Amino acid sequence: MINTLISIILIMAAAPLIEGIIKTAKARFQNRRGPSVLQPYYDLAKFFGKDSVVSPTVSWVFRLAPYVYFATVFAATGVVATGGEVSQFADMLILIYLLGLGRFFLALASLDAGSAFGGMGGSREMFLAVLVEPALLLALISVAFTANTTALGGMAGAAGGLPFSLPYILAAIAFFIVLIAETGRIPVDNPDTHLELTMIHEGMILEYSGRSLGLIHWASMAKQTVMLMLFVAFFVPWDLPGLSQAGLGGIWFVIKVMLAAGLLALVETSTNKMRIFKLPGLLAVSCLLSLLALVAQ
C-alpha cells in the first residue's frame, strides 16, 4: 500500500521531467538550445497560479472533467506502479478503460462550451481512440497470451523471461506506434501546435485556463509517462547483468524510460505530422505487426 503510494507520487512528480527531457532532446535534435529541462514544472506552477476564464455556456460537466481526467490518470499510474501491490489486482483491460473514462469526460467537456473548435477536437480524439484501442489491445495481448493472464504483474514477469527474437521486435514496434498515438505526438498529433484546425488533444481543451488547464496538462504528462513505463516493462525488460543484484534495478528502469523518451523525441523530429485520415493506415500497420508477432511466436 505504502509502496504503491510512493510510486504514484514519484511518477506524478517525475512526469513533467520526462516531458522536459523530451522537449530538450527535441531541441537538441533540431540544433536549438531549447528551454530548461524543468520548464514543464514552471509551466504547471504558472497555470496553478493564474485565474481562469469560464464560458457562461458551460455546465458542471466542464468543471468536473479535469478532475476526473486527473483522477483516472492518477489511478492508472497506481495500476502500473511497478512493485506496488495494486498491479497484482488490476489488469491491462482496467488500465485501458480507465484511460478511456478520462478521455470520455474530456471529450464531453469539449462539447460543453459550445465552440466549433472544441467539438472538432473531441470528435478527433474519439476517432483516434477508435483507432488506438484495437491496436493497443493487440500489442498487449501478444504478451498476455505468453503470460496466460491479463494481470499486469504477471505480464511483466512473463515479458522478462522471453528470449529476444523477431516476434518481440515486431510487437515492440507495434506498441511504440500506439505509444506515439496515445501520447499525442507527431506524426499523429502535434503537442506544440496552436493552430486550431490541426489540433486534436489541444483543441479539445481549448476552453480551459488556469488550474483546470494545469490539471489536464499534468495528467497528460503522467499518462505519457505511464505509457512509456508500459513500453519499458513489456518490451524492453532486459536487465544489465549485476544491476538488480546491486539493488539498482529501479535506477536502470528509470534510465530505460528516459531512453524511450529520447526515442520519442527522435521520432518526433524526424517525421512530419500526418493528415488525420492517413492515421487508420498507420494504426493498421501496428495491428498487423502485433498479429504477425502473435503468429511468429
Add this chain to the structure above:
Amino acid sequence: MNAETLYFNSLLAMCLGALFAVLFRKNDRMANYIAHCMAIVGSISAVLCAIFVFKDGGVSLSLFEWGRVGLVTARLDPLAAFFLLLVGVIGALASLYAIGYCREFYGKRLWLMAAFFNAFLLTMILVFSVSHVVAFLLAWELMTIFSFALVIHKWEDATVRRAGYIYMVMTHVGTAFIVAAFLVLATAVGSLDFEALGHANLTDPMASIVFLLALIGFGTKAGMIPVHVWLPLAHPAAPSHVSALMSGVMIKSAVYGLSRFLLEFLGVGQAWWGELILVLAIVSCVLGVLYALMENDIKKLLAYSSVENVGIIFLGMGAGVVFMAKGLPLPAALAWGAAWLHTLNHAVFKSLLFLGAGAVVQKTHTNDIEKLGGLIKKMPRTAVAFLVGSAAISALPVLNGFVSEWLTFQALFQLQRAFASIFGKVMGAVLIALLGLTGALAAGCFVKAFGITFLGKARSEKAEAAGEVSPIMSMSMLVLAALCVVIGIFPQTILPIINYVLPVYWGAETAVLFDYQSLGLVVNTGVADGVMGVPAVIGLVLLGLATAVLLSRLSGKSHEQVGDTWTCGIDPTPHMQYTATGFSKPIRTAFMSILQPERHKVVSADTNSYYGRRLEYHLSIRYFLHDKLYRPLNSGIIRGAKFIRRLQSGHLQLYIGYVLAVTVVALIWSSR
C-alpha cells in the same frame, strides 16, 4: 409465501391490470394509475418469485391439462428465475416511469396502451417460465402480437405503421424457424415437454439443422445482424417505456431461448456452431455500433446500439459453445456467465437510456439530436441518469457495463486454449481487438449522444423551452442509474446469482470460478486467470480526485472570470457549435467502404455569393445489407409470386383440371 404463490400472484396482477385498463377506458387517469400500479405489483412479485427460487431451489408447476396437447407445465429453474428477475426489475421501473410518462397520452387511447402493456409483461413472464412447446410458442406469439400492438400505438403515422409491418413480418419469419426447430426436436423424442427434449439423441447433421433453425429464429428476435432490420424501426416507433422493455427485456427472450437450446436440448454441440455464433456476433457488434454512431435520431441510435450489445452477449455464448464442444467446462461457464451478466447489464442501462430519451422527446417533441443541446441545465436529473447510462454502455469503469465486458474479454482470452494450433490465438486476439474497437466506437457514439443532446447551447426553440420531467419519471431513471453503479462497484451482488445458474449445466466445479478477494474479483479457470480490483481502482480514483482538489485548493484562492466562448471574435451563437453529423465525420470517412455515405449539397445562387449564402446539406448512409440481401430477396419473392400467379387464371375449368390431374397422378402413384 413461496415461489409458486408469487408466480401466480404476478400473473394475476397483470391480468387484473389489463382488465382494469379496459374497464376504466373512459377515465384516463384511473386507467393510467391502476393499470400501471398493477404492473408494478406483478413485476415485484416476479422479482420476489425469482429470489425465492434462488433461495429455495426451482419448482415445477402444472398449469392445466390441455386435451391432446398434454399437461402444460411451468418450470421455475435457475435460468428461468434469472430472466424473471430481468422482467421484474425492468418491468417495475418501466411501469413506474409509465405513470408519469403516459399523462401525455390522455385522450389518445391510453387505456388500450396500458392494457397491452400489462399483457406484454404477462406474456414475457410466461415465455420465460412455461416448459411446454405449444405453450411456449403460444406465449412467444402473443408476446410478439402485444408488442406489435404497442409499437403501432401511434398508427396515424405512416412510418410507425411501416415499422410495425416490418416488425411483424420479420418476427414471424423468425418464429417459423423456431417452430421448425421445436418440431424436429419434438418428433425425435415424441414429447412436447421441455424436460424431455433434452433426450433427443439427434444425429450430428440433424442437431446442426436444429441449431441453425434456432439460431436464425431466435437471432431474428434478438436483432442479430443480418436479421436485425426490424429493430431500428420498431424500437423508436414504440412509446419510450415500451421501447425500454422491448430493448431491455424482450430481445433477451432470444438469449433465453438459445440458452435452453444450446445448454439443454442440444447438449454439447460442435465447435463450428460456436465459431458461427462468434462471427455473427462480432459483425453485429461492429456494424451495430457503426450504424448507431451515424444515427442522429436518439431512439434509433439506441436501437442500433442494442444490436451491438446483442452482439456482445452472443460473443459470450459463442465462446461458451466452443468451450463446451472442446470439453472445457470452466471457460464455458465463464463465457456463458459473461453473456448472462451482459444480458442483465444491458437491460439495466439500455432501459435507462430509452427512458431518458423518452423524457427528452416528451419535453422537446423531437427525436433529432441536431435540434437539441443544453438540456443539462433544463433537465438536470434526466441528464445525470443519461450520463450514467452512457458511461455504462461505453463499458467505462466503474459501472456495470465494464464488469460484463471485462468478463467477455476474459472468455475470449481463453479461446487460445480451445485450439491446439495458432488458430485459437489469432481468433482470440482478433475478437478481443474488435471488441475493443466496438467499445471505443460505443464511447464515441455516447459522447455524441450525451454531448450534443445535453451540453452546449440549445439548437432550437423546442430545446430552449424544455423543462424537467415529473419526479416519478426521474425517480425510476435514477434507480436504474443507481443499479448501474452498484453492479459496477459490487459485482459480488449479481455474480452469485449467475453462479447459481451455472452449476446446473457444468457441475459444482464452477463454484470456484469467481473468487472475491478483498481487492476485487478474480476469475479462476485453472490456467489463464484474470483479476479485476474494482475496490482498489475506486480507491485510487478517489485518491486521485482528492489530490486534484487539494492541488487546486493549495494554490490559493482562484478568481474566476466569466468570458464568452472563443469563436474567433464573433458573438457565439448556437449554430457555431459542432453538430452531431460533424462529430461522427472522421469515423464516417474512415469506415467509408462499409457505410457508403452519400451527401447532397445545395447552394442557392440567388443570394450574394460572398455573404449569407443559403446552404442545404443532406447526408445519408447506405445499408449494404439492405442493398445486397433484402432487396434481391424481396424482388425474388415478388418474381416468384408473379410466376405462381400464372397458375391462378380464375377459370373454374382450369382448377377442375388441376384437381383431375393431381388425382390421376396420385392414383398412378398409389397403384405402383
